[in-house]
Amino acid sequence: MIIINLKPIDSSFFERTTLDLAKQLLGKLIVHEYKDQTLIGKIVETEAYQGPLDRAAHSFNSLRTKRTEIMYQHPGLLYCYQMHTHVLINVVAGPRSVPHAILIRAIEPVSGLKQMKLNRPHIKKEVDLTNGPGKLTKALSIGMDYYGHQLFEKPLYISHAPPINENQIQIGPRVGIANSGEAANYPWRFSIKNNPYVSAYRK
């Protein structure tokens, strides 16, 4: 694949409604300049979390703590947190003071596959390198030290790519939030239809 125009996207890209941003992020590239290498993945699955009224969100009921603070800042920043033994990454969405975020759940490797395999030893099938939110952060070597980083600045950024057609976007309930009551049914998960790197659904 030949990549043209590989550079950080303009910060204004993130200024749109949260659900629209979750869809617009599909197909975009996440780029990490790491150890003289450029690790690149195409985003193939996202989930929107819309704070105040979304019981599944960490910022539900406008909870504001050290962890959730970054979601109250301007869109395009990185919200990351540790889940069991893994780091999960989100794109902060919504205008300042609206604590929304979009979880990046899966990517398709585009460049740096060799390094991604080194970052995830003992993985047999290639799809298992990045077909889950905890897996892709390990493959791309993204840790908690990126909390609050601007995703429109090197060394970790979103790069432009053509949007995915609406009819190629799969929409459904979010993964792994069965104990969140009514919010468990909200159709706020988006993925590219038939892409092999999309994670498996699980209640």
Place this chain on the structure above:
DNA sequence: TTTAAGATGCCC
């Protein structure tokens, strides 16, 4: 200060 649960992944 203590405790329970979790936007997961991997092994059995």
Place this chain on the structure above:
DNA sequence: GGCATCTTAAAC
């Protein structure tokens, strides 16, 4: 299906 492993948030 069990369990690692650790942070957060809420209970005590």
